[in-house]
Amino acid sequence: MFGTSLIQAFVDGNPDRGPMTVGVALMAVSGFAVVAIGLVMYPILKQVNPNLAIWYPILRIVECLVSAACGVYLLSASQVVPNHLLWVYIPTGIGGLVLCYLLYVARLAPRPIALLGLVGYAALTIGVPLDLLGALDMGTGAGMLLVAPGGLFELVFLPTWLIARGFRPLRSTTDLSAPALATAH
Numbered sequence: 001m002f003g004t005s006l007i008q009a010f011v012d013g014n015p016d017r018g019p020m021t022v023g024v025a026l027m028a029v030s031g032f033a034v035v036a037i038g039l040v041m042y043p044i045l046k047q048v049n050p051n052l053a054i055w056y057p058i059l060r061i062v063e064c065l066v067s068a069a070c071g072v073y074l075l076s077a078s079q080v081v082p083n084h085l086l087w088v089y090i091p092t093g094i095g096g097l098v099l100c101y102l103l104y105v106a107r108l109a110p111r112p113i114a115l116l117g118l119v120g121y122a123a124l125t126i127g128v129p130l131d132l133l134g135a136l137d138m139g140t141g142a143g144m145l146l147v148a149p150g151g152l153f154e155l156v157f158l159p160t161w162l163i164a165r166g167f168r169p170l171r172s173t174t175d176l177s178a179p180a181l182a183t184a185h
Contacts, residue, residue, distance in 0.1 A: 003027040004085070011080055024071040031064035041099065047170050048106040052098060059095030063088055086138065089128045096121030096150065108167045113157045120150025 003026030010020035038060030045053035070084040081087065100117035103109045127146035131138045138147060 003030060007074065007080065010074075017078070021075065024075055027067055027071055031067045034060050035064045038095070044108070044167065044170075045099070045102045048102045048108075053102060056095055056098045056102075059091040059098065063091040063095065066091065083132060086128050086131055089124055089138075093121050093125035093128060097125065100153075106170055108170070109158060109161055113153065113161055116149055116157060117153040120148075120153045123147070124150050 003023040006019045006023030006026070010017070010023070014020075035057070038057035042053060042057045045056055067088050070081045070087065073079075073081050074084075096117060100114050100121060104111055104114035104118065108114075123146040127136065127138050127143060130136045131143060136146075137143045
């Protein structure tokens with residue numbers, strides 16, 4: 001968030017490139033942390049559904065690459081990519097849906113917390129294209145309402161749960177598969 005505010009100060013007219021450069025560097029560090037989260041979560045999530053779980057680190061890498069591309073453009077052209085944060089939020093929203101669905105299915109976190117994440121990331125995933133089309137502004141009014149559930153999930157409920165309790169142990173993989181049909185013998 002601090003990196004974004006340093007970049008925004010440059011956009012708002014601060015001619016000093018120093019803070020902008022620091023802002024881009026902080027955004028890069030944030031991007032690497034996002035990738036690390038995806039890579040650390042993958043071994044846990046693949047136990048739930050390997051075909052879906054692989055998309056979580058992939059989308060976190062895409063998120064980092066989009067952010068890095070926007071940062072490189074800013075440093076080279078001294079102007080931001082139009083709607084740069086919205087482009088970053090596309091893989092964020094889809095990756096968050098994957099994460100929260102797997103948390104919900106496996107009950108790695110309480111279902112209400114996972115459901116809050118699903119609602120938040122669905123709202124983000126729907127809100128971003130609406131903002132890009134000019135139908136709403138994700139930074140004000142109704143757009144902020146779309147961001148609120150995801151913010152509560154990411155900044156309050158999931159971190160608090162993980163610090164206090166950690167992930168719930170996974171049930172056996174047979175418990176996570178689709179229910180088997182009973183057959184007559």
